[in-house]
Amino acid sequence: MAISVSPVNSNKVFALIESDSDQDKGGLFVSNNAGKTWSMVSGDNRLVQRAWYYIEVFTDPKDEDIVYVLSAPALRSEDGGKTWKRLTGTHGDFHDLWINPDNNKNMVIANDGGAELDEDNETKAIIITGNGEKAFVAGADISEFAHFDVSQGGELAAKGQELLFDFVENLSTPVIAAVNGFALGGGLELAMACHFRVAGVNAKMGLPETTLGLIPGYGSCHGNDTDRKHGDR
Numbered sequence: 001m002a003i004s005v006s007p008v009n010s011n012k013v014f015a016l017i018e019s020d021s022d023q024d025k026g027g028l029f030v031s032n033n034a035g036k037t038w039s040m041v042s043g044d045n046r047l048v049q050r051a052w053y054y055i056e057v058f059t060d061p062k063d064e065d066i067v068y069v070l071s072a073p074a075l076r077s078e079d080g081g082k083t084w085k086r087l088t089g090t091h092g093d094f095h096d097l098w099i100n101p102d103n104n105k106n107m108v109i110a111n112d113g114g115a116e117l118d119e120d121n122e123t124k125a126i127i128i129t130g131n132g133e134k135a136f137v138a139g140a141d142i143s144e145f146a147h148f149d150v151s152q153g154g155e156l157a158a159k160g161q162e163l164l165f166d167f168v169e170n171l172s173t174p175v176i177a178a179v180n181g182f183a184l185g186g187g188l189e190l191a192m193a194c195h196f197r198v199a200g201v202n203a204k205m206g207l208p209e210t211t212l213g214l215i216p217g218y219g220s221c222h223g224n225d226t227d228r229k230h231g232d233r
């Protein structure tokens with residue numbers, strides 16, 4: 001079972017409940033009096049089809065009638081759970097959803113393929129650039145990991161790759177690197193993770209860490225699965 005209290009109206013509570021599949025009594029239930037009484041709003045099987053694995057329900061922070069259920073598909077209802085529309089995504093098995101409490105069009109959803117920003121129609125593209133004329137990104141501060149051993153270094157590279165570089169590369173919104181100065185080490189790798197790169201006349205790119213015997217850790221040398229498939233680096 002999963003439960004969600006509306007941030008707009010704390011008397012409104014949604015409960016997503018699995019039942020014995022022979023009885024087929026599962027679905028979404030709602031209480032409008034803070035849990036005293038309940039009624040079923042939907043028995044749509046898509047809502048509970050992954051219940052043996054996980055089950056998630058979220059209420060919109062601005063509108064008590066907008067509800068999200070994460071299952072094999074991600075589903076959205078705008079009428080308090082009566083009818084559902086499927087959200088598109090790069091992958092199935094949706095596990096988690098964050099909705100910006102101040103802007104309910106701004107969301108991050110996580111599925112087995114990674115994390116995605118919402119399909120915010122207002123955001124057509126994302127531009128990453130440096131503040132000022134000098135640098136796009138000068139790379140990592142080597143003094144922060146100079147004392148790491150091999151396994152700590154590997155862990156740092158794997159974590160950074162997943163948290164930032166794969167995240168950027170897998171965004172459905174196009175990401176442009178506007179390289180306006182030094183793009184060094186991880187900075188160059190960040191530009192490479194973007195979908196497009198535009199270099200200014202003062203752009204200077206390189207992997208200076210190799211002069212210290214450090215293998216660049218974020219995909220510029222070895223790429224990731226996508227690169228191996230498409231050979232695009």
Ligand SMILES: CC(C)(COP(=O)(O)OP(=O)(O)OC[C@H]1O[C@@H](n2cnc3c(N)ncnc32)[C@H](O)[C@@H]1OP(=O)(O)O)[C@@H](O)C(=O)NCCC(=O)NCCSC(=O)CCO
Nearest residue numbers: 138139140141142182184185186187208209215216217218
């Ligand atoms: C970026 C360079 C070329 C700028 O050179 P310069 O104009 O001479 O300015 P500096 O005096 O060297 O630097 C100014 C100021 O910035 C700090 N700084 C520079 N680079 C970094 C960095 N990567 N991380 C943290 N801080 C940085 C520098 O210490 C100075 O600070 P002060 O407090 O003013 O002293 C030049 O700085 C340069 O070559 N930097 C190193 C670039 C680099 O090696 N990048 C790769 C890092 S490894 C990596 O990213 C791993 C990914 O696989």
